[in-house]
Amino acid sequence: MGWFSGRCYSDAKLNGKTIIVTGCNTGIGKVTVEDFYKRGAKVIMACRDIKKAEEAKIDIKETCKNSPNKGKLIVEECNLSSFKSIRKFCQKILSTKTKINVLVNNAGVMMAPRGETEDGFETHFGTNHLGHFLLTMLLLPRIIDNTPARIVTVSSKAHSCAKVIMACRNINKAEEAKEDIVKTCKDLPDKGDIVIEKCDLSSLKSVREFSKKILESEPQINILVNNAGVMMCPKELTEDGFELQFGTNHLAHFLLTMLLLPKIKESAPARIINVSSRAHTRFNMNLDDINFEKRPYSSFEAYAQSKLANVLFARELANRLKDHNIQGVNTYSLHPGVIKTELGRHLDKILFRGARRLIGILTYPFMKSPELGAQTTIYCAVDEKCANETGLYYSDCVAVNPDPKALNDETAKKLWEKSVELVGLDFDPFTVNTDSVKINI
Ligand SMILES: NC(=O)c1ccc[n+]([C@@H]2O[C@H](COP(=O)([O-])OP(=O)(O)OC[C@H]3O[C@@H](n4cnc5c(N)ncnc54)[C@H](OP(=O)(O)O)[C@@H]3O)[C@@H](O)[C@H]2O)c1
DSSP, X not given: OGGGSOOOOOOOOOTTOEEEEESOSSHHHXXXXXXHHHTTOEEEEEESOHHHHHHHHHHHHHHTTTOTTOOEEEEEEOOTTOHHHHHHHHHHHHTSOOOOSEEEEOOOOOSOOSOBOTTSSBHHIIIIIIIXXXXXXXXXXXXXXXXXXXXXXXXXXXXXXXXXXXXXXXHHHHHHHHHHHHHHTTTOTTXXXXXXXXOOTTOHHHHHHHHHHHHHHOSOOOEEEEOOOOOSOOSOBOTTSSBHHIIIIIIIHHHHXXXXXXXXXHTOSEEEEXXXXXXXXXXXXXXXXXXXXXXXXXXXXXXXXXXXXXXXXXXXXXXXXXXXXXXXXXXXXXXXXXXXXXXXXXXXXXXXXXXXXHHHHHHGGGOBOHHHHTHHHHHHHHOGGGTTOOSEEEXXXXXXXXXXXXXXXXXXXXXXXXXXXXXXXOSOTTXXXXXXXXXXX
């Protein structure tokens, strides 16, 4: 990904220049400050968390200790979600003779739970726009006095919505689906991006390859939807030797989530959604015989177990995130309804010729269109109403009780431990950061 990234190759020096950067105790703001400092500028780090900002300052100084042309770093308190704090900051700056040559409006919040700034504005608009607007207006007279000067506002492609990565095994089908979506949405003003990446969930190697690529190329993952699924297929094993439905519907999603979790944590607030099914109510979890070697194969039992695993996994993940004091990563599992899709593609083979059609006719009155079927997933992924809920199970866009089997903590723990063992997870995704994840293919 680094190869395709644009770079600034200028060796311009900034000696004698004063630069204000907002929200720069971490992320790109911090790296920006480091660059200006190395070019000789006096940089005022305008941050809301002074302790973190002081730590960032020490860090930058240490990194740059051998640079020949260092400038100066000053930390000042400025909370962009409080007009009072912005006014206080500006008053302090304007009461001295400090010049301002560059103002970088960098601070920002993304996908924060529903909330308001101190002044009663929606958090994102209040902080990312109104806060910077007021700051710029108050500092403008001083900036004008020091022309030539620059005001840089860090925006995001998110002003045109999200980037969606379609993780699919069949690239041709995915391309057709993408084309379809692009065509349907062609007149919408705030479209995002769609990217297709190969991911075959019946192969843990493919899941690892996909995850490695995503961890290397994507700066953030805000929503993970574990949607793919197979239902009632003839007895078959995945590439790694697991019963196809348990292997695809649960184990592959378990591994995918664990591999991506370090980046998801770093992208909080974030959500992980497991698309389960009401079929989870029908059978107990049999962890001693996931491959049906000790009992006759039942395609429906195998499907039901994999869907029970989806609910247990979401709940246990929520508990473990809480135990590790990881805030802002919420998990959801759901029943989407009975929907007219390709899911019943194996029914004719498993039951009898014409079974798919017959079941289709019998269930027709209760069937949802794919559009309606997607609503609960979309609700769990974006709705503010469930932004502070985690580990719950949903149906028709409301949290409901799953089957008691799905509330059994002991089974959830056993499933977790078995899953770790079966997918060969060799690091703790709750404690490592993205940079230290090594995925061996
Ligand atoms: N439809 C319903 O009534 C219903 C009810 C309850 C729950 N659900 C759940 O809803 C989810 C979506 O199902 P759907 O109804 O939309 O069925 P669908 O039309 O058959 O879609 C399933 C998707 O999963 C993908 N998939 C299957 N195996 C895969 C693999 N090994 N690697 C990567 N992708 C794979 C399929 O890709 P390919 O086209 O490449 O196979 C397809 O895109 C499933 O988890 C299902 O259990 C559906």
